[in-house]
Amino acid sequence: MTNLDEDLIALRREIHSRPELAGEERETAGLVAEQLRAAGLEVTTGVGGHGIVAVLDASAGPTVGYRADMDAVDAQTNVLPFPLSDRTFDDGFASRVPGVAHLCGHDLHTAIGIGVARTLAQNTESLRGRLVFVFQPAEENLQGARAMLETGLVQKHAPSEFYAVHCAPFPAGTITVSPGYGLPGLDHMRIILPAGDDAAAAAVAAEVDKLGTVVFPRSIDEYNSRFRAVLDPEIAASIQESICVAQWTEQPEGAQPIPNVILRVWPQELHTELRQQVEQIAAAVGGHVEFPGDPFPAMVNSAELSTAAGRYLSAALGPESVAWCGASWPFNCEDFALFLHQAPGAQFYLGVADAESGINGAPHTPDFAADERAIGHGVRAMSGLLTDRLATLSADVADGRRA
Numbered sequence: 001m002t003n004l005d006e007d008l009i010a011l012r013r014e015i016h017s018r019p020e021l022a023g024e025e026r027e028t029a030g031l032v033a034e035q036l037r038a039a040g041l042e043v044t045t046g047v048g049g050h051g052i053v054a055v056l057d058a059s060a061g062p063t064v065g066y067r068a069d070m071d072a073v074d075a076q077t078n079v080l081p082f083p084l085s086d087r088t089f090d091d092g093f094a095s096r097v098p099g100v101a102h103l104c105g106h107d108l109h110t111a112i113g114i115g116v117a118r119t120l121a122q123n124t125e126s127l128r129g130r131l132v133f134v135f136q137p138a139e140e141n142l143q144g145a146r147a148m149l150e151t152g153l154v155q156k157h158a159p160s161e162f163y164a165v166h167c168a169p170f171p172a173g174t175i176t177v178s179p180g181y182g183l184p185g186l187d188h189m190r191i192i193l194p195a196g197d198d199a200a201a202a203a204v205a206a207e208v209d210k211l212g213t214v215v216f217p218r219s220i221d222e223y224n225s226r227f228r229a230v231l232d233p234e235i236a237a238s239i240q241e242s243i244c245v246a247q248w249t250e251q252p253e254g255a256q257p258i259p260n261v262i263l264r265v266w267p268q269e270l271h272t273e274l275r276q277q278v279e280q281i282a283a284a285v286g287g288h289v290e291f292p293g294d295p296f297p298a299m300v301n302s303a304e305l306s307t308a309a310g311r312y313l314s315a316a317l318g319p320e321s322v323a324w325c326g327a328s329w330p331f332n333c334e335d336f337a338l339f340l341h342q343a344p345g346a347q348f349y350l351g352v353a354d355a356e357s358g359i360n361g362a363p364h365t366p367d368f369a370a371d372e373r374a375i376g377h378g379v380r381a382m383s384g385l386l387t388d389r390l391a392t393l394s395a396d397v398a399d400g401r402r403a
């Protein structure tokens, strides 16, 4: 383990011990800004809330973006209700904030982003262009990416591509690429039914449930088997569409209950048809559907850039370090989706599990734990990839393949 790896593990533990919810990442952002300034980057704070943009301007040439997210999880409401394993991993850096914890690995993502920035800042002679590091707040409520993008950061810095990693329950030391796949979109609906008709509410709930093709996993084994499925080409081929239904009832004071539906949907082209289906279900019992907003888009990784990244990483780290994913994970959404609307790119699954020591590496489970060796691995993978992308993009410009 290098000195940098050890520094980053210490940093991750510090962030881990004082987690901050979406929109409240003041201390985390302060720490990030301090680290990036110390590494010599040009840092802007307060971008779309507690967001940070840091530029590493190594030489004239193209720009590539790298994004990490910083917020923690509400451990009461935003965790899969699995039984706890008998292993606990309180090594002295457990969350000191009641009810809040880094159960989605954003503390690792932040540490890796800083590690990449530090590594590349020390190797500017090998960089053929500029890097823009984006440290995003408020991913868990899907607000932070939009808030940062609305400040005009893409117009200002003009990245040609965007990259990111997310922790996943694959073995530490691996990175998984998902060419053309990613994470589902999300649509929220409120169903307004005739007053006092409980039978209608029950009938609607039952019909809406039938739209689902996948159910939320009820145990870590079900969760992991679903994750393994996306790596098996044959199984993955059979799950090219996924619809995951969640329902709950809103109880306005003094008024009748309102059924709420959330559909997580892949591919996002299905949203229109699903809205019509839910409208028909409601209309059949004399009700109608309200849509509080447009569907939140799916995160779609570029097929071309994911494949190129997979090839680069196989050559750089060894083919055994790279896995290829042939379907989308159906449960969690991800607002990195919005960065990929601005420039093509990819998010990779960073393996953080270690079965032998009982580290499940499974985000949003109550006993999420991560193998910290994955931090250094992620830093080396992403530092290499970003260097390679700048080289490729500037060669394309020199050869006239790109403006």
Ligand SMILES: [Zn+2]
Residues within 6 Å of the ligand: 104, 105, 106, 139, 166, 363
């Ligand atoms: Zn996450």
